[in-house]
Amino acid sequence: MAADTVGGAFLGAVFGEVLRLVTDSIQKARKFKPQLEELKSTLEYITLNIQEIVKLNEKLDRPKQETEKLIVLLRNAEELVHKCSKQKKWYSVKKITLADDLIKVNESIKKYCTVDMQVQSTRDGKETLEGVKTIIKIVSGNEHVGGVFNRVKIDEIDGPCSVTDLQEETPGLDAPLKELRTELLKDDGMQVIVVSAPGGAGKTTLVKKLCADDKVKDKFRENIFFVTVSKTHDVMAIVRRIFQHKKCEVPTFQTDEAAINDLELLLYSIRQKAILLVLDDVWSESLVQKFKFKFKLPNYKILVTSRSVFPRFGSGHQLKPLNNEAAMILFRSSVTPQDEKLPFFDEKLAKKILRVCKGSPLALKVVGGLLCGEPAAVWQSKVKEWDRGVSIFVSDTELLGCLQSSLDALDEEVKECYLDLGSFPEDQRIHITTLIDMWMELYECVEDGLSAITKLHKLSNRNLVNLFIASIHLLYLRQLNLCLSNQFCLSTRKNASDDGYYNDHFVMQHDLLRELIIHQSMSEPVERTKRLIIDISGNKFPKWWSEKKKNPIHARLLSISTDETFTSGWYELSAPEVEVVVLNLRTTEYTLPNFMENMGKLKVLIVTNYGFLPAKLSNFSFLGSHSISNLKRIRLEHVSIPSFGVQVSNLQKISLVLCNVGQAFKKSNFRISDAFPNLLEFEIDYCNDLEELPDGLCDIVSLKKLSITNCHKLSTLPEDIANLVNLEELRLASCTELSELPEMVTELSNLKLLDISECLSISELPTQFGKLRSLETLCMRGCCSCELPTSVIDLQKLNLVKCDEETALEWEPYKCYLSNLEVEVLKDDINLNWLRRHHF
Structure with missing residues (x-):
């Protein structure tokens, strides 16, 4: 198509034409319904985005050929839809081919939007940033431009600084909202506005409601950045999220200063528009100061919520407790069951409860939840308890006291x-x-x-x-x-x-409830507590630990959380009674503590990385120690595993989620059957570098549950899978490149559950599939192109098939042979809303 015919109006017309055709064909070509509905969703969500980009390209004098490829893809889609509408036979090779072609053209359109348009957007963004850098260098004479030149590419992610809609009652906030909105919309040069109140007083609810206000949205539009900070804050993580929200490449920072410099560059590039940065739940006044830039932006406001008053930024707004009228509205909504039929409500008792809650929104909701649906006797008992002086508040920790009462129930x-x-x-x-x-x-x-x-x-x-x-x-x-x-x-x-x-x-x-939990857990001396919860900020260990006291700890559960700046080694810790260890980390490299080797009763190890990149774990060797032979379960999430080269003889379950496992599984001298000879359950989920199952897995004859899900590079299963004679559950959901189930799968005589949902590349089940005579549940949603062999009539124990509408039709002829079979049609859940905020 000639380049000069590709304009915004023409592109819009093509979209409209194809979209109408797809919509009309969904009912006419029902055998292709899943593929057509997904194509429809894709077209609906990219239409406006593409039209806007075409208009911007015209303004920026970009060549119109940049959108030619999309026009070709749309015309291909149109031709395919016409062919599908003419397809009459329910079962044919041509039907499978057309279904595959629909999937491919849909993926091609998505790829164009996520790759081609992303390249164009990145180019435009870089040109803009380059111009901004030049301006700032001239203005400041400062040659340092932070980490702009040191970048890593990541998958585009959507709106991490967006404000969610409030679904709850918000009585009593109209007056403070009006006052805060007036100050926020003033052009008086005040850059920072602080909203302060005790925890649970409704600060976050207030600022979310403010961000949803029409006048505020009209002024700040797409430049409202909402960031939850919390006690353990990370400047670099906050800046990354803002870059992600603006659909820019995420810089790699070495220091907080570099991160702030890059953020300043980014916001300077949009300085003509008003900018609102909301920092929610801030514990440090110095953090707010970092976001006040050296080059003052005239339309830049920072809105802060905190439990503390920050005098440096003026008097601020102190959120007061709810008055009786607002408190009654909130309490009434909290005790009303979901069916909105209030079985009991005594106005006099309710007023007494309001006095106890003292206008705290969180206290009202917690107590309301405690009494929701309860009879009058329970209300009266609680009120009498409080009348006798048994308060739910304790000195200055009133809210914690309120929450404590919910635990007592x-x-x-x-x-x-x-x-x-x-x-x-x-x-x-x-x-x-x-x-x-x-x-x-x-x-x-x-x-x-x-x-x-x-x-x-x-x-x-x-x-x-x-x-x-x-x-x-x-x-x-x-x-x-x-x-x-x-x-x-x-x-x-x-x-x-x-x-x-x-x-x-x-x-x-x-977060406040977690404080209550820690308060409850630490009410006893460290040596005698049931669960020991340790938060380490930087390299600051608790005093009792850093002083290397030798008294053994008798906790059954040990939790250690470290932040992004943790680099220290571990002090020794004697905890012989610990049965569960939970390690929460954020660093890119992490060494498992040696002192775990002496935990003779350890049964469960959970390691979760909440950081930006997968954490490289080291010091696995102690897991093979005879002194921790009771270890039964290991769960690793978002970590990179160099090797499993140890034997954990009694391990029963291992779970790997979002992990890099390729290096560990491909080592020539490593067999997973040597490491975990008595394993019962093996789970691998979202491990994107898994291309084949680990060597020796099929030699673990004790295995009962094998779950390999969302591993899109896995293309084949080993033939020796038949060795897993005790396997009862096999889950392969969303392994989209898995091309087939090997015939040897039919030798799994004890298999009770098989899940191949969304395994889009599997076109047929094994010929002898009916040999799986113990099979009770088969999940195959999204497998409408998968042909059933006639041997399925031998699946006499099969009582449930979960699938889509198209696959359900495939099962109809066999239901008369399988008397106990129920075919459960799962409604299509094609939902691209999470993609709608992507940047193309």
Whole structure:
């Protein structure tokens, strides 16, 4: 097509034409429904973005040929859709080919937007930054430009500094909102505005509501950056998130000063527009000072929330407790069940409760959650308790006292589980499978984890935790230190998995609640506490530890969290009773502590990296020590593993999530069967460098569960997989390059569950698939191009197939032979909303 015909109007017309055709064909060509709906979603979300870019290219005098390739792709898609509409047969080779072609053209359009347009955008951004650098050099005479020239490319991620919509009641905030908005919109030269109040008073809710205000959005538009800072702040991480939010390449910084210099350059380039930086939950006044630049930007405002008053920045705004009217509204909403049928509400008792809560929003919500759905007797009992002087507040830690009352309502076992959540950093998602591993060993929870899930639901119903379902890969891409108050979860459902698979299930706790947990755990001397939770900032160890006291610690659970600046070696620690070790890290290199070698009762090791890049782990050798022969479970997340060259004889389960495993698995002298000879469960999830299963895996005949999911480079399974004679579960979900199931899979006579969902490259099941006579559950959603062999009629124990609508039709002819078979059609969940904020 000639370049001069490719303009914004023409491109829009092509989009409209193809989009209408795809929409009309979804109902006409139902056998291609999944592929057509995904193509429709792709077209819908890129239309406006492409039109805007075309217009900008015209203004920047960019060659129109840059969008020619997209026009060709759209015309190809149009031709394919016409062919699909004419396809009459339900089962044919041509149908499979067309379905594959639809997938390919859809991926080509996405690739164009994520690669070609990204290259164009990067070029434009670099030209802009180059001009800004020149201007600043001239103005300042300063040749140092931070880390602009030292960059690494990462996958584009969407809006890590966005403000989420508020879904909760916010009574009592109208007056402070109006006052704060007036000051924020003033052009009086005041750069920093501080909102201060005790924890749980509603500071974050107020500023989120402010950011959603129409007048504020009209002034600052796309330049509102919301960052949750928390106690352990990281200047470089904050700057990275802002760069990510503006869809710029993320610099590599060596110092905080370099990071601030680069941020100054970035904001200077958009100085013509108003800029609002929201720093939420700030603990350090000096941190705010760092974001006040040497070159004053006239339209730049910093809005800060903190538990402290920062006198350096003026009187600020102190958020007051809620008045009685607002408190009653919030309390009433908190005690109202989800079905909105309030079984009991006594106005007189409610007023007494309001006096106890003293206008604290968090206290009102926690107490409301405690009494939600409870009968009158429970309300009266609590009020009498407080009337007798049993206060939920303690001296100046009133809010902690309030939260303590919610813990008292838990039965002892659930309370113990809740206190274990303090082992993980504040404002971070906690994998439910991690908690299952811990609790199965600490409290002997039932094997399938249902007991652990039940406990989490009890905590969730008490408003002590939030449960949600999300893709862990997207969580990391979103931004690696993000508080999930900026959630972009795929779902907030609380439904537990009905087949024991919880890899996308998470739980979150509030930072203040974590303080309560630590307060509760540390109420006893260090030597006698049940769980020892240690937060190390920099290289500052707790005094009792750095003084090298030799008294042994009797805790069953040991948690150590270190930050980005941790470089120190480890002091010795005598903890012979420890059964679970949780290591939370943020550095790119990390040495496992030697003192763990003396933990004779150690059963579970959990290592989670919350940093920007995978952490390289070292000192694995002690894991093979005979002194820790009770070690049963290892979970590693977002780390790089150099080697497993040790034998952990009694290990039953190992989980590798978002890890670099290629180097460890490809070592010629390494066989995983030598390292873990008695393994029962092996999980690998989102390990992008996994190309083949580790050598010797199929020699671990004890293995019962094998889960290799979201490993997109895995293309084949070994023929000797038949050696896994005791295997009961095989999960291969979303291994998109896996081309086939080898025929030897049919020799797994004890296999009860097989999951090949979203294995898009598998076109057929093995001919002798019916030999899997123990198979009870088959998950094959997104496998509409996968042909079923006639041998499936021999799967007499098969009682559940989970699949999409197209695959369900494939099973219809066989249902009369399989009397117990239920085919569960899972609705298409094509959701590209998380991509809509991508930059193209």
